[in-house]
Amino acid sequence: MPYWNYLDASNPDARKIPGAFLEEFLPAPDGHVRNPLQDVPRFGQKVLGPEPRLHIDDIDLAAMDETDFTGSVSFGGSQTLFSNPELGVRGQLENVPHGSVHVLVGGARPANPGNGYLSSFYTAGLDPLFWLHHCNIDRLWEAWMTKAGSNMESGKQWLDGPSGRAFAVPKLDGTDLENFTARDTLSGGKFHVGYDDLHAGTGVPVPPVGGVVVATKQGPARMAEPQVIGANDEKVVLGNNPAETAVRLAPEAGGAVVAAMGPGADMAAKAKRLFLKLENIRGVSTAGGLKAYVNLPVGQGSENLPQDRAAGSAALFGLASASKTDGPHGGNGITLVFDITDLARRLIGLGDFDPEHLRVKIISAHEGGDADPVTIDRVSVLRD
Amino acid sequence: MTGRSRYVTEASSPFLLLSGLAAPPFRGPMLAAGAGLAASLVFDMHGYLPLLCDPAANHPSLGDIVARLELLIAINRPADFALAWLAMLVAMMTPLIALPLSHVRNSSLAARRSRAAAGFLLGYFGCWFLAGVPLFAAALALRLMAGSAAVALAAAVVLSLLWSASPLPQAARNRAHRLRRIGLFGLAADRDCFAFGATVGCWCIASCWTWMLVPLFVTYGHSFAMLAISAIVFGERLRGPGPVRWRAPAALSMTLGWLRRHRIPDRRGGANGYVQ
Numbered sequence: 001m002p003y004w005n006y007l008d009a010s011n012p013d014a015r016k017i018p019g020a021f022l023e024e025f026l027p028a029p030d031g032h033v034r035n036p037l038q039d040v041p042r043f044g045q046k047v048l049g050p051e052p053r054l055h056i057d058d059i060d061l062a063a064m065d066e067t068d069f070t071g072s073v074s075f076g077g078s079q080t081l082f083s084n085p086e087l088g089v090r091g092q093l094e095n096v097p098h099g100s101v102h103v104l105v106g107g108a109r110p111a112n113p114g115n116g117y118l119s120s121f122y123t124a125g126l127d128p129l130f131w132l133h134h135c136n137i138d139r140l141w142e143a144w145m146t147k148a149g150s151n152m153e154s155g156k157q158w159l160d161g162p163s164g165r166a167f168a169v170p171k172l173d174g175t176d177l178e179n180f181t182a183r184d185t186l187s188g189g190k191f192h193v194g195y196d197d198l199h200a201g202t203g204v205p206v207p208p209v210g211g212v213v214v215a216t217k218q219g220p221a222r223m224a225e226p227q228v229i230g231a232n233d234e235k236v237v238l239g240n241n242p243a244e245t246a247v248r249l250a251p252e253a254g255g256a257v258v259a260a261m262g263p264g265a266d267m268a269a270k271a272k273r274l275f276l277k278l279e280n281i282r283g284v285s286t287a288g289g290l291k292a293y294v295n296l297p298v299g300q301g302s303e304n305l306p307q308d309r310a311a312g313s314a315a316l317f318g319l320a321s322a323s324k325t326d327g328p329h330g331g332n333g334i335t336l337v338f339d340i341t342d343l344a345r346r347l348i349g350l351g352d353f354d355p356e357h358l359r360v361k362i363i364s365a366h367e368g369g370d371a372d373p374v375t376i377d378r379v380s381v382l383r384d
Numbered sequence: 385m386t387g388r389s390r391y392v393t394e395a396s397s398p399f400l401l402l403s404g405l406a407a408p409p410f411r412g413p414m415l416a417a418g419a420g421l422a423a424s425l426v427f428d429m430h431g432y433l434p435l436l437c438d439p440a441a442n443h444p445s446l447g448d449i450v451a452r453l454e455l456l457i458a459i460n461r462p463a464d465f466a467l468a469w470l471a472m473l474v475a476m477m478t479p480l481i482a483l484p485l486s487h488v489r490n491s492s493l494a495a496r497r498s499r500a501a502a503g504f505l506l507g508y509f510g511c512w513f514l515a516g517v518p519l520f521a522a523a524l525a526l527r528l529m530a531g532s533a534a535v536a537l538a539a540a541v542v543l544s545l546l547w548s549a550s551p552l553p554q555a556a557r558n559r560a561h562r563l564r565r566i567g568l569f570g571l572a573a574d575r576d577c578f579a580f581g582a583t584v585g586c587w588c589i590a591s592c593w594t595w596m597l598v599p600l601f602v603t604y605g606h607s608f609a610m611l612a613i614s615a616i617v618f619g620e621r622l623r624g625p626g627p628v629r630w631r632a633p634a635a636l637s638m639t640l641g642w643l644r645r646h647r648i649p650d651r652r653g654g655a656n657g658y659v660q
Contacts, residue, residue: 157404227494231568248569250493279491280563326554330561330625377565378491 001193003135006048007061007097008201015048017105021129022046040127042116043107051104053111054289054365057313059100061203062339063092064144067222069153073275073337073384074223075144076153080162089335093144095314098137103315105129108287109367119287121321139195143202151222159183226275226382229253232360235377238290239370242302242363245379254355257383261345273341275382276311276360282323282333283374288316288366290336290374294343295352295359302363308346312338316366319374337382405479409486413478417614420474425607427467443531449524469516473509476596476614477588480621481508484563484584488577491566500566500577507581508588515589523600537601544594548620548633553591558625560587592617 008014026033045051050058066075069091077091090099106118106127117123117130124130144150153159160181168177169191184191199206230249237243249257260269276292291313293305300306314336325331347353358381364374405414444452485504492500523536530536547553564580567573595613602609619634632640 157400157407160400161404228491228568229493233567233572235565250568253493279565325558325562326625326627328625330558332561332563377563380491380568 001135001138001195002132003139003195004129004132005136005139005201006101007059007203010200014201017046017129018132021132037128040117041114042105042118042127042129043112043114044103044105044116044118045107048101048104051111051289054103054108054315055291055313055363056100056104056289056315057291057310059097059104061097061140063096064140064147064203066092067149068151070155070158071223071225073226073273073339073382075150076141079155079158089337092337093137093140095336097140098133099317100315101133102317103287103289105133106287108289108315108365109285110369111289111365115286115367119317121318135195136201138193139198140202142195143198143204146198147204159186223273224384226273226384228277228380229257229383230355230358230381232379235375236362236379237373237375238362238364238366239368239373241370242361244359244361247358247360247379247381249355249358249381251355253383257344258348258353258355261348273339273384274344275384276338276340277378277380277382278336278338278362278376279380280333280335280377281316281319281374282331282377283316283319283366283368284323284372285316285366285368285374286320288319288364288368288374290314290316290362290364292338292379293361293363294340295347296361305361305363309343311340311343311360312336316364316374319366340381410479410482413482413485417475417478420471420476420478421607421610423471424468424475424610427464427471444528446528449528453524466513470509470513472599472610473512476610476617477509477512479614479618480588481505481584484580487563488566488580491568492573492577493568496573500573503574503577504581507578507583508585509581511582511585511589515593519593519596520600523597526597527601533601533603537598540594540597540601544598545633545635547594548635549630551628551630553620554626554631555628556587556590557620557623558628560584560591560621561625592620 021037023035026035068074069076070079072078072089078089102118106116117127166179168179171178232245232247292311293309294311296309322329323333488500488504489497527536567576599609616635
């Protein structure tokens with residue numbers, strides 16, 4: 001399958017939209033036939049990179065380091081039984097690079113003159129580039145399954161489900177539809193597809209000559225489901241200006257975090273991860289971007305915020321669709337989880353980590369502005 | 385046959401669906417529902433039933449109904465009514481709240497999870513408990529108008545199917561799926577859990593109140609009727625949020641889906657098992 005390998009560090013042109021999708025006209029003799037691969041609304045980048053006007057950081061392969069496929073902090077996302085919108089948390093791959101590439105290329109107001117097809121759930125598939133992007137996401141998944149330490153979901157509910165609905169694709173001859181399950185898309189399944197390379201741009205190293213090829217490991221999640229240990233006190237409202245909210249950790253849990261990240265902590269405690277969770281982000285804007293910081297220096301303005309205090313950023317791909325009460329997400333919006341383990345360790349080392357009062361600053365760019373702000377039900381801290 | 389696909393509403397395999405219900409977060413609520421059903425059998429649940437479903441009392445007058453009501457109140461303690469109604473609610477409604485209850489528990493500090501769940505359940509069942517008064521009054525009115533218990537039962541079923549097909553319960557169900565913030569500390573956390581439970585409860589009542597009338601008119605097999613209605617309202621809930629419009633009620637679409645799978649040989653293999 002063809003794919004857009006935008007994270008291939010060995011290719012200087014990797015981040016450029018493939019040329020065939022940029023030519024305005026087809027190479028026909030008269031030169032006046034529009035190129036259908038290009039003739040769709042795209043208002044964003046032609047070369048992928050950070051988009052500070054939308055507060056979206058650069059894409060990377062951090063998701064490939066998640067060891068579990070299923071879980072509220074995982075490669076693939078949380079387990080959702082039946083068609084319910086109450087439990088869904090996006091997987092790390094779905095946020096970056098998946099969602100970021102959608103919005104970076106499609107574009108989003110106010111940074112761009114419009115919202116492109118790629119920026120909305122409902123229109124993304126109409127942009128031919130969507131298919132190359134999604135093939136790369138599928139390839140990253142395939143590569144992740146060959147990575148040592150990856151723990152692929154093996155539950156029957158997932159492989160043969162979902163229980164409450166079915167997947168269907170048109171048959172090749174167009175006469176009918178055909179059902180399939182997740183199992184059919186995996187190795188040995190009737191819809192499993194192969195890729196020519198699972199190493200370039202995936203972060204999965206080529207095994208040494210004579211080395212053992214890693215078999216996909218299947219089993220229950222390795223990481224314990226993270227538990228909430230702290231939260232802010234009120235809903236966050238984000239218009240054009242940044243919002244600041246204070247997060248308080250439960251006394252015992254806060255003390256344990258500081259102890260685990262300080263000198264003398266045992267290995268098991270040190271290995272525990274800390275997360276910042278932005279729960280139920282809702283808004284009417286088609287897309288946009290958002291970035292969160294922890295404990296910015298007091299008095300710091302809103303310009304040139306230090307990256308070493310950044311908790312994470314995300315493209316708000318599908319924000320309006322996920323926020324519609326009568327949509328499949330039930331109006332529960334988007335929930336994001338950022339890994340702040342390293343940030344917390346740095347702050348503790350600097351003596352700037354008061355578990356009773358973490359200052360979280362959130363900044364967002366979206367077309368709703370002050371009139372139709374983005375809301376975040378709760379900002380919480382989780383620990384595994 | 386057109387080429388448009390859409391989600392089926394029934395499980396791709398009944399065993400898969402059942403195994404899903406036996407796993408968290410459904411397992412606990414399903415067990416609680418079973419306990420509620422057992423409790424409804426143990427308690428004197430049916431003290432009120434002759435009032436509504438006695439087949440020997442066709443075409444009662446208002447005076448008959450009032451006299452029977454006075455007798456019922458005289459020979460039963462209020463606590464009996466309360467326990468009977470509560471047991472019926474636990475049996476029928478607990479599976480519906482598995483996911484919001486899971487949200488409440490997961491959003492709370494580990495040490496406060498039981499307390500948070502209790503607050504949510506108090507709000508949810510509190511609403512349903514109070515709704516028992518107007519629901520019982522509606523059942524009495526329907527019994528009076530219908531004349532016989534059989535006609536009242538048929539009327540309640542038709543009313544429920546019509547109500548389920550209309551856009552209104554879908555609008556209510558959409559709101560019953562909406563999550564809300566749960567505070568982490570102190571009384572604010574208790575307030576949030578209770579308010580969330582009450583909100584879900586109110587939208588739940590708005591969505592399926594007509595179905596709760598149906599078992600009240602069933603003379604024989606009352607518990608079986610409760611189970612059947614539980615499956616219907618659970619099926620409605622599992623459909624998830626969706627557009628607010630007229631649609632086939634889950635009670636019919638589940639039956640038709642089952643027939644398609646089991647009575648149409650071409651569909652049995654599953655190759656064309658989607659539903660148009």
